[in-house]
Amino acid sequence: MSDCAKFREMLEAYALGALDAPERAALEAHLATGCNDCAKALAEARWLVSQLAYLAPEAAPSDMLKGRLLQTIRAEAQAAKQSAALKSAIPFWMWAGVAALFVVTIYSAWNAQRLQRDIQATNQKAAAILLQHRDLEAQLEAAKREATIVTDPASVKIALASTDPQTPPLEATWHSQLGIVLTGQKTPVPSSNRVLQLWLIPKAPGGKPIPSLTIRPDADGKFVLLVANPPELMVQTKALAITEEPEGGSPQPTTAPRWVGGIS
Numbered sequence: 001m002s003d004c005a006k007f008r009e010m011l012e013a014y015a016l017g018a019l020d021a022p023e024r025a026a027l028e029a030h031l032a033t034g035c036n037d038c039a040k041a042l043a044e045a046r047w048l049v050s051q052l053a054y055l056a057p058e059a060a061p062s063d064m065l066k067g068r069l070l071q072t073i074r075a076e077a078q079a080a081k082q083s084a085a086l087k088s089a090i091p092f093w094m095w096a097g098v099a100a101l102f103v104v105t106i107y108s109a110w111n112a113q114r115l116q117r118d119i120q121a122t123n124q125k126a127a128a129i130l131l132q133h134r135d136l137e138a139q140l141e142a143a144k145r146e147a148t149i150v151t152d153p154a155s156v157k158i159a160l161a162s163t164d165p166q167t168p169p170l171e172a173t174w175h176s177q178l179g180i181v182l183t184g185q186k187t188p189v190p191s192s193n194r195v196l197q198l199w200l201i202p203k204a205p206g207g208k209p210i211p212s213l214t215i216r217p218d219a220d221g222k223f224v225l226l227v228a229n230p231p232e233l234m235v236q237t238k239a240l241a242i243t244e245e246p247e248g249g250s251p252q253p254t255t256a257p258r259w260v261g262g263i264s
C-alpha cells in the first residue's frame with residue numbers, strides 16, 4: 001500500500017478530529033509535502049464531515065433540550081404508568097359493569113315478579129270484588145223478586161200447616177211467572193247435616209212428589225227460600241210439602257212430611 005492510500009483511509013477520522021497524535025502528525029507531515037491528491041481528498045472529507053455534523057445529534061444537548069427531553073421522558077413514564085393502570089382497570093370496570101347489569105337484571109326480574117304478583121293480587125281482589133258484587137247483585141235481584149212475589153196481588157198465598165201442633169206454620173207465596181217464596185219463623189232447626197226440602201205434589205193422580213230446593217233455617221228458625229223456577233206449574237200442583245232430608249236433598253222423600261199446604 002502506497003503512502004497516499006494509507007493516508008486516504010485516515011482523512012475522515014482526521015476531519016472528525018478522531019486520530020491519535022502520532023497518526024495525526026504523520027498525516028500532517030505527508031500533507032506538508034504538498035501531495036495534491038491527498039489535499040483534495042481531505043477537502044472532500046471535511047465537506048462530508050461538515051454535512052454529517054448537520055445530521056448528527058448535538059453531542060452536548062442544551063439545558064433547554066435536556067429539560068424538554070426529561071419532560072418527554074417523564075410524560076412517557078407517566079403515560080406508561082397510566083396505561084398500566086388502565087390495563088388493570090379495564091377488567092374491574094368490566095366486572096363492575098357486568099355485576100351492575102347482573103344486579104339490574106336480577107332486580108328487573110324480581111321487580112317483574114313482584115309486579116306480576118301485584119297484578120295477580122289485584123286481579124284476585126278485583127275478581128273477589130266482582131264476585132261479591134255479583135253475589136250482592138244476585139242477592140238484590142233475589143230480594144226484589146221475593147218482594148214482588150210476596151206483594152203482588154196476583155200471587156197465591158199457601159199456608160203450610162205443621163203436622164206437629166207445637167210447630168208454627170210456614171207460609172208460601174206463589175207467583176205464576178216469578179216463582180215461589182217460602183218463609184219460616186221460629187222453625188225447629190233440623191239436626192246438623194239435615195235440611196228442609198220443598199216438594200211439589202202434582203194434581204195428576206198417582207203423581208209422585210217433585211223435588212225442589214232445600215234450606216236450613218238460621219239459629220232463630222228464620223228462613224226465606226226463593227224458588228225462581230219451580231219444577232211444575234202452579235195449575236198442575238195440588239199441594240206443597242216439606243220434609244227433613246240429608247244435606248243436598250233427596251230425589252224422593254225419605255221422611256214423612258213435616259208441613260203440608262194445599263193450593264186452592
Ligand SMILES: [Zn+2]
Pocket residue numbers: 003004007030035036037038
Ligand atoms: Zn498523498
